[in-house]
Amino acid sequence: MVVVGVLALWPISKNIVVSVALCIGLKPLVAFAAFEVEHWGAHSAAMGGAFSAHVGTVEGSWFNPAVAAAMQVKMFTSTHVQLFKGVPGGLKQNSGGGVVPTKYGGATLSFARFGEREYSEQIFAMGFARKMHQRFSLGFQLGNAGWEFGDWGARDWSLSLGGLYEVGWITPHTFARIGLVARGLGSTTRDSGRLTGHRPSRYVFAFELRPEKQIFAAEVETGRGEWELRAGCETPLVGDWNLRFGGNVLFAETLNRTANVGLGYTWNLIRFDYAYSHSYDLSSFGATHRIGIGLFGS
Amino acid sequence: MIGLAILMLGIGSESYAEMKRWEWDDEPYLPSTRRDVVWINGAYKLAELSEEENIALGNTAKDDFGLRVPLTDGKIDLIVSEWISNSPNVFGRNFVVDLGQNRAITKVRVIPGQTALNQPEYFVRGYRIEAAHENSRDVWRLLAEQTKHFNLVLDTQADSSWKVTDDVGLSTYREARYVRLTITRQDRSNWVALGDIEVYGTGYHAHGDLQFDFGAKQPVNIGRIVWEADVPDGTDLRMKAKGVSVDNLDWAEVPSLAQRDQYTGVEPVEDLEFKVEFETKAAFSTPRLDKLKIDYDPTLVASYVICHIEPNKIQRKEIAEVKYIIDAMVGSDDYGIDWIEIKNSIFEDIGIEIDGMMLTSAEYEIMADVDLNRTRIELLSTIRQDSRIEITGKTRLFVDTELRASVGNRVQAERDGYINWQNTTENPLGSWDLQVVGAPGDLLSSIRQSGSVISPGSADESSISFEFDVDNISSATEISIEIYSMNGIRVKRLSEFGTAGVYRFDWDGSSESEKIVPPGLYMYQVVVEGAGVSGRRRGTCVVAY
Numbered sequence: 001m002v003v004v005g006v007l008a009l010w011p012i013s014k015n016i017v018v019s020v021a022l023c024i025g026l027k028p029l030v031a032f033a034a035f036e037v038e039h040w041g042a043h044s045a046a047m048g049g050a051f052s053a054h055v056g057t058v059e060g061s062w063f064n065p066a067v068a069a070a071m072q073v074k075m076f077t078s079t080h081v082q083l084f085k086g087v088p089g090g091l092k093q094n095s096g097g098g099v100v101p102t103k104y105g106g107a108t109l110s111f112a113r114f115g116e117r118e119y120s121e122q123i124f125a126m127g128f129a130r131k132m133h134q135r136f137s138l139g140f141q142l143g144n145a146g147w148e149f150g151d152w153g154a155r156d157w158s159l160s161l162g163g164l165y166e167v168g169w170i171t172p173h174t175f176a177r178i179g180l181v182a183r184g185l186g187s188t189t190r191d192s193g194r195l196t197g198h199r200p201s202r203y204v205f206a207f208e209l210r211p212e213k214q215i216f217a218a219e220v221e222t223g224r225g226e227w228e229l230r231a232g233c234e235t236p237l238v239g240d241w242n243l244r245f246g247g248n249v250l251f252a253e254t255l256n257r258t259a260n261v262g263l264g265y266t267w268n269l270i271r272f273d274y275a276y277s278h279s280y281d282l283s284s285f286g287a288t289h290r291i292g293i294g295l296f297g298s
Numbered sequence: 299m300i301g302l303a304i305l306m307l308g309i310g311s312e313s314y315a316e317m318k319r320w321e322w323d324d325e326p327y328l329p330s331t332r333r334d335v336v337w338i339n340g341a342y343k344l345a346e347l348s349e350e351e352n353i354a355l356g357n358t359a360k361d362d363f364g365l366r367v368p369l370t371d372g373k374i375d376l377i378v379s380e381w382i383s384n385s386p387n388v389f390g391r392n393f394v395v396d397l398g399q400n401r402a403i404t405k406v407r408v409i410p411g412q413t414a415l416n417q418p419e420y421f422v423r424g425y426r427i428e429a430a431h432e433n434s435r436d437v438w439r440l441l442a443e444q445t446k447h448f449n450l451v452l453d454t455q456a457d458s459s460w461k462v463t464d465d466v467g468l469s470t471y472r473e474a475r476y477v478r479l480t481i482t483r484q485d486r487s488n489w490v491a492l493g494d495i496e497v498y499g500t501g502y503h504a505h506g507d508l509q510f511d512f513g514a515k516q517p518v519n520i521g522r523i524v525w526e527a528d529v530p531d532g533t534d535l536r537m538k539a540k541g542v543s544v545d546n547l548d549w550a551e552v553p554s555l556a557q558r559d560q561y562t563g564v565e566p567v568e569d570l571e572f573k574v575e576f577e578t579k580a581a582f583s584t585p586r587l588d589k590l591k592i593d594y595d596p597t598l599v600a601s602y603v604i605c606h607i608e609p610n611k612i613q614r615k616e617i618a619e620v621k622y623i624i625d626a627m628v629g630s631d632d633y634g635i636d637w638i639e640i641k642n643s644i645f646e647d648i649g650i651e652i653d654g655m656m657l658t659s660a661e662y663e664i665m666a667d668v669d670l671n672r673t674r675i676e677l678l679s680t681i682r683q684d685s686r687i688e689i690t691g692k693t694r695l696f697v698d699t700e701l702r703a704s705v706g707n708r709v710q711a712e713r714d715g716y717i718n719w720q721n722t723t724e725n726p727l728g729s730w731d732l733q734v735v736g737a738p739g740d741l742l743s744s745i746r747q748s749g750s751v752i753s754p755g756s757a758d759e760s761s762i763s764f765e766f767d768v769d770n771i772s773s774a775t776e777i778s779i780e781i782y783s784m785n786g787i788r789v790k791r792l793s794e795f796g797t798a799g800v801y802r803f804d805w806d807g808s809s810e811s812e813k814i815v816p817p818g819l820y821m822y823q824v825v826v827e828g829a830g831v832s833g834r835r836r837g838t839c840v841v842a843y
Contacts, residue, residue: 083784087821087836091784114784118750119819119840147818149751152842154817226787253810256786282786284823284834 041079041095042273042292046262047232048246050217052206053164053179058099058294061108061127064179064206065139066162068106069129071099074297077271079290086286091116097125100297105130108141121147127160135166158186171211179206184223217246226252232260240266244275256281262290269296314597314633317521317714320512321591334506335576341528344502344576344584349404353504354477354497358396367492370395374493380411382420383490392480395495398504400432402471402581405460405498406441408452408479411491420491421450424483427459429474441472445483471500473581501581509573511542514594517566521593521718522558528588532580535587542569549573565721566598595710599720600635602627605703606728614736615769617694624687624703625725634680637706637717638687642699643732645673645691653685668802680707696769696798698733738770738798742826742833751840752807754814761806762839766824769798771831779803781822789815807841817841 041059044051051063058077060067078096097110106129114121122145129139139162146155160183167176181204202223209216218231232246242264250256262275271294278287329335336345347353352372359369361381373379383391406427414420424445428438440461442454454460455469464470477497481490520539529535536554540547541563552573553562561570570592576585603626612618622645628634644666650657657677665674675689704719711717724730748763764779778793789809794801805822807814819840826833 084821087838089838091819091838114819116819116838119838121818149840149842152751152753152817250785250787252787254788258786279786282782285782285821285836 040290041077042262042275042290043244043264043271043294045277045288045290046244046246046260046264046273046275047215047217047234048230048248048258048260050206050208050219050230050232050246050248052162052181052204052219053177053208054215054217055164055177058097058108058110059292061099061106061129061139061141062097062110063204064162064164064181065108065127065141065160066129066137066164066179068099068101068108068127068139069131069137070164071101071106074101075099075294076297077292077294079273079292081291082289084282084285084288086284089116106139119147119149121145125160129162135168137164138162139164156186158184160184170209174209174211176210177208179208179219180204181206226250234264237263242266254281270294271296314709314713315595317593317595317710317718319591319593321589329508329510330571332506332508334503335508335574340588342508342574342576342587344506344578346502347499349498351498352496353397353401353499354395354495357398359495360394360396362390362392367393369393369492369495372494374409374411374415376412376416379493380413381492382411382413386484386486386488388481388490389484390480390482391490392478393492393495395477395479395497397475397477397497399579400473400475400581401497401499401504402473402501403429403441403477403497403499404469404471405453405455406477406479407454407496407498409493409496410450411493413489413491414450414493417491418450419485419488421447422452422479422481422483422490422492423447423485424481425452426480426482427454428478428480429472430476430478431473432475435476438478439472439474441477443482447483471581499581502578502584504578506576507573509571512570512572512592514568514570514596516596517568517598518594518596519565519598519718519720520561520567520570521595521714522560522716523555523593524558524591525587526589528586530580530583530585532578533583533585534575534577535585536575536577538573538575539563539570541565541567542571560719561721563721564723566601593714593718595718597710598629598632599705599707599710599718600626600628600632603635603703603705603720603722604725605701605722605730606725607701607730607732608728610729610731611733611735612693612695614734615694615696615739615767616736617692619690619692620732622689622691622701622703622730623725623728624689624705624722625685626681626687626705627684628682632682633707633710634682635685635687635705636677636680636708637711637719638675638677638689639704639706639719640673640675640689641702641704642671643673643693643695643701644668644671645689645693648673648675648689648691650675650677651688651690652681676708693732694800695732695734696767696800698731701730701732703730739767740833741768741770741831742824742835743767743769745824745835745837747837747839750838751842752805753843754807754841755843761804763802763804764822764824765800765802766835767798767800768796768826768833771798771826773797775826775831777801777824777826779805779822779824781805781820783815784819784821789820805839814843815841817843 040049044059051060054060055067055070058075076098081093083091093114095112100107108127110125112123125141125143127141129137131137141160144157162181165178170176183202185201202221204219204221206219213236215234221228228250230248234242234244237243244262246260248258257280258277260277264273273292275290334345335342354370355372357370359367361367367381368379371379410421427442429441430438442459444459460469462470462472527535538552540552578584605624608621648664661678663676703722706717706719743766746765752762753759774795774797776793776795780788781790782788792803809815821838824835
């Protein structure tokens with residue numbers, strides 16, 4: 001992963017070719033893992049995960065690869081998650097990543113690890129995004145995901161494509177943005193559809209409104225026979241404090257409805273984020289807590 | 299020589315009378331009692347309501363304050379069986395009769411109370427009658443209405459105020475559970491005295507039953523009871539049987555039989571009483587009972603078998619060693635005992651003694667059925683004389699349990715295709731009730747998981763079992779295990795109803811649609827909920843392949 005990270009800083013053309021080769025070279029095995037734990041940070045989770053049209057944080061690039069094209073400064077972030085506190089054993093996830101703007105566009109790198117005792121899942125991804133037009137950006141992300149438990153394990157790769165369209169000022173004080181993402185595109189021969197009957201690909205339509213200093217965002221994701229609606233809001237609280245809240249509803253064979261709330265604080269070039277998520281349908285499993293730290297570059 | 303040959307052929311061969319069958323498909327047996335059930339076209343079914351049958355009789359009537367009023371008791375006695383307004387201000391007063399279930403209503407009558415008969419001006423002068431369906435209690439549909447009514451008796455058909463008509467304008471029924479009478483006119487100086495609200499309908503009676511006797515003329519072992527019936531949706535038919543002067547049970551305590559069930563009362567039995575209960579919740583549907591067949595065996599497994607257990611008390615939830623004692627009288631004409639079944643408990647580490655002689659493990663075979671909660675023992679040698687059988691074993695109970703036993707025979711089973719279990723009797727000098735003592739434990743104890751990974755298709759990891767104890771509940775409640783993927787979607791739910799005891803659920807990695815779920819980490823939750831109690835335990839497991 002370090003090697004791949006270093007390569008991300010090389011001249012773009014070599015970077016892309018070699019990085020892609022490395023990702024492809026990580027031999028994918030047969031089975032596709034569940035990877036149901038979403039790769040959300042504390043900032044995005046507090047807004048219900050409605051982050052596919054959000055620009056300005058590293059987490060945005062985890063939702064939509066095209067977001068990296070709009071980044072002006074280097075940013076790095078990491079998140080620690082304690083999921084479903086009521087489940088004994090401790091379900092934890094650690095993730096991190098960074099965005100580095102270059103004169104050709106924005107390069108991204110991210111990782112996440114989810115684990116519980118002997119079981120673990122890991123995701124590594126790298127991507128690139130570029131402004132194709134003043135209002136329109138495109139990006140891609142190549143991810144390699146694996147899980148292991150004892151002697152079992154599997155590794156898989158997938159591609160995500162994203163687009164970001166800056167609608168512009170729809171009122172004198174409100175800016176709008178639309179995001180489109182296709183996630184988890186991969187080879188159908190290794191498709192978990194053999195087992196589940198669903199393709200792993202997912203598609204997202206998102207929009208974000210920014211009136212004054214608030215942010216309102218909503219999006220819908222579909223795929224694998226499921227639908228998810230996400231919505232969130234962020235508003236300044238006092239000083240450098242921000243308040244966030246949101247919710248998401250996953251429609252599958254059963255429902256999963258979650259409410260989220262969080263706080264963010266910026267101090268100099270460091271941002272601290274916290275998110276609390278509580279599932280109405282899994283309330284007895286306990287809440288999920290996320291803590292994130294972000295570092296802005298110059 | 300011929301005589302010797304015949305004698306030799308007779309020696310060593312087992313020859314028993316065949317099982318017999320009693321059946322009716324005509325009505326030869328007049329039922330001993332019959333209530334609202336008729337025999338029509340070769341079958342028993344519920345009788346149809348007559349035009350003068352008041353279906354409100356005995357049901358509940360309440361006024362607009364929610365207070366019960368005596369308007370459905372079939373009487374109009376002064377004060378005690380009537381409702382008197384005590385004031386001429388009766389406009390808007392209403393009364394609701396609950397018929398218990400949806401009925402097809404054709405007419406409503408309101409009889410004046412005795413007070414009104416003494417003072418005839420105390421009658422309803424304007425009214426509205428409405429009905430509400432069981433599923434929409436707040437939606438009232440008009441049945442009848444009249445603003446000027448000057449008769450003592452209110453009759454929605456006779457005074458032509460019935461408003462429910464069919465496509466050609468003829469009066470028809472309204473299906474409803476609740477009937478509401480509202481007084482819509484008052485006389486300035488007169489009160490109102492109501493005696494009864496009567497409701498008439500069409501369709502079938504809601505309940506009915508018939509009882510009849512079966513006499514075998516000798517003690518027999520009852521086999522399978524089979525009946526042919528048509529039970530449409532919304533109807534129910536229940537078959538019950540008990541021995542005359544042997545089973546001292548109220549009919550309410552007698553369990554219903556399922557098709558092809560064996561008789562569960564004491565055997566051998568000579569006379570049986572049968573009760574068939576008919577029920578319908580759909581006004582125009584009725585269950586039909588066409589045929590009834592009763593198998594019975596004049597040859598007994600044993601002439602008389604009594605059982606008891608020692609000790610009678612064990613510690614709750616703890617494994618205890620008990621001894622189940624069976625005293626059997628086996629006659630020369632009887633099959634003999636080579637099967638024993640003990641219900642309502644699983645026995646482990648079993649040892650068997652017959653008349654003081656310990657059997658080796660090669661002389662018997664044990665079959666424990668966890669799902670049906672019973673222990674079966676097959677003896678390799680048949681017991682053909684009076685014997686005492688002592689079965690020692692370990693068991694674990696959470697509630698007081700009655701451990702009944704039955705005995706059977708291989709020869710009979712091979713001949714008839716099933717073991718005709720002969721139910722035993724409780725030893726009058728002992729008891730087959732096993733009481734548990736000790737304080738109840740936690741509602742839901744920690745879960746014993748047989749493994750942490752499911753690998754579908756593998757030899758030894760194709761499923762995981764989740765075993766746990768439920769204690770401290772007095773009535774049956776739902777016990778379930780729910781399995782969730784990490785995005786919070788429930789992939790499987792397994793449940794059963796029960797009281798305190800040991801429970802076990804097995805999961806093979808399949809979803810509700812029986813497809814194997816993707817590999818990954820899954821969370822589960824065991825839930826005990828109901829009867830005012832609630833308990834949950836959670837954990838994780840992995841599906842890997």
